[in-house]
Amino acid sequence: MISALTGELTQVEETRISLRSGPFVFELLIPAADVETLRAQIGSEITLHTIFYLEGTAGGGNLDPKLIAFLRPQDKQFFNLFTTVKGIGPKTALRALSAPVGEIAQAIESKDTRALIQLDGIGKRTAELIIAELSGKTQKFATAAVGAAIAGHNNRHTQNEEDALSAMTALGERRPDAERLLERVKTQHKDLKTTDALLREMLRIRSTGK
Numbered sequence: 001m002i003s004a005l006t007g008e009l010t011q012v013e014e015t016r017i018s019l020r021s022g023p024f025v026f027e028l029l030i031p032a033a034d035v036e037t038l039r040a041q042i043g044s045e046i047t048l049h050t051i052f053y054l055e056g057t058a059g060g061g062n063l064d065p066k067l068i069a070f071l072r073p074q075d076k077q078f079f080n081l082f083t084t085v086k087g088i089g090p091k092t093a094l095r096a097l098s099a100p101v102g103e104i105a106q107a108i109e110s111k112d113t114r115a116l117i118q119l120d121g122i123g124k125r126t127a128e129l130i131i132a133e134l135s136g137k138t139q140k141f142a143t144a145a146v147g148a149a150i151a152g153h154n155n156r157h158t159q160n161e162e163d164a165l166s167a168m169t170a171l172g173e174r175r176p177d178a179e180r181l182l183e184r185v186k187t188q189h190k191d192l193k194t195t196d197a198l199l200r201e202m203l204r205i206r207s208t209g210k
Contacts, residue, residue, distance in 0.1 A: 002067065006047040012039045017069065019048065028069035031097030032120070033176070036183040037071065049076040053090045068094060075101045078141050085133050087126065095121040100176050105141035108134050157182075164198040173206070181205055 005028070007021030012030075017038060019026045028048065030038065048069035056062040068090065070076040078101045082093045096119040097104070107115035108131055116127035157165065161182060168178035181202040185192060192198050 002050050002052055004047055004049050009041050009044055009046050012042055028067050029094060030069055031094060033097055033100045034071050036180040040183055040187045049073045051076060055091060074141060081137060085130050092121050101141055103176055105138040108138045109142050111135060160193060160195045161198060163195040164202060167199050168202055
C-alpha cells in the first residue's frame with residue numbers, strides 16, 4: 001500500500017498532477033481545492049499523502065488503479081470519513097472536495113445544507129445524508145481549519161493582499177475562492193503589489209478563467 005509519496009512536482013492540471021519520485025513518474029488525482037497551491041510548487045520537492053483505490057467494476061474486468069493525493073494528512077483522514085457516507089465513493093468524494101476540507105467540515109457541523117449543495121456532485125438529498133451521518137464526527141477538521149485560517153490571515157498576506165481579498169469577498173466571492181484567485185495572481189504576476197493591481201487581475205481571472 002502506498003500511503004505517501006515524496007518527489008518533484010512536475011505538472012499540475014485541473015484534476016491531476018505528475019510527481020517524479022526516483023525513476024518513476026506517478027499520476028495522482030487531486031482535490032480541486034488544492035490546484036492553485038500545488039501550481040505554486042511546481043519544480044519543488046513535496047510529500048503527498050495518498051489513497052489507493054480501484055475504479056470500475058470487478059465483474060466486467062474493467063478495474064483501473066488510481067492514486068488520490070492530499071497535501072495534508074488531515075485531508076486524507078477527512079476523505080476516508082467522507083466516503084463512509086452511503087452512496088459516496090472515492091470518485092464522488094474527490095469531486096466534492098472543490099472546497100477546502102475545513103470549510104466542508106464547518107458546513108457539516110453547522111448543518112448548512114445550502115453550503116454542501118454548492119459542492120460539485122452533491123445534491124440536496126445527499127447533503128442531508130452527509131449531515132445526518134457525519135454531524136458531530138467532523139469537529140476536529142472544522143476546528144483545525146479555523147486555527148489555520150487565523151494563522152494564515154495573520155502571517156500569510158501583506159496588507160495590500162488582505163485588502164484585495166476583502167474587496168473580493170465584498171463582491172460576493174467566498175473567502176477560499178478569493179484566496180485561490182490571489183494565489184494565481186501571485187504566481188503569474190509577481191510584480192503586482194498594489195491593492196488595485198491585485199484586485200483587477202483577480203477579477204480578470206474570475207471572469208475569463210485564465
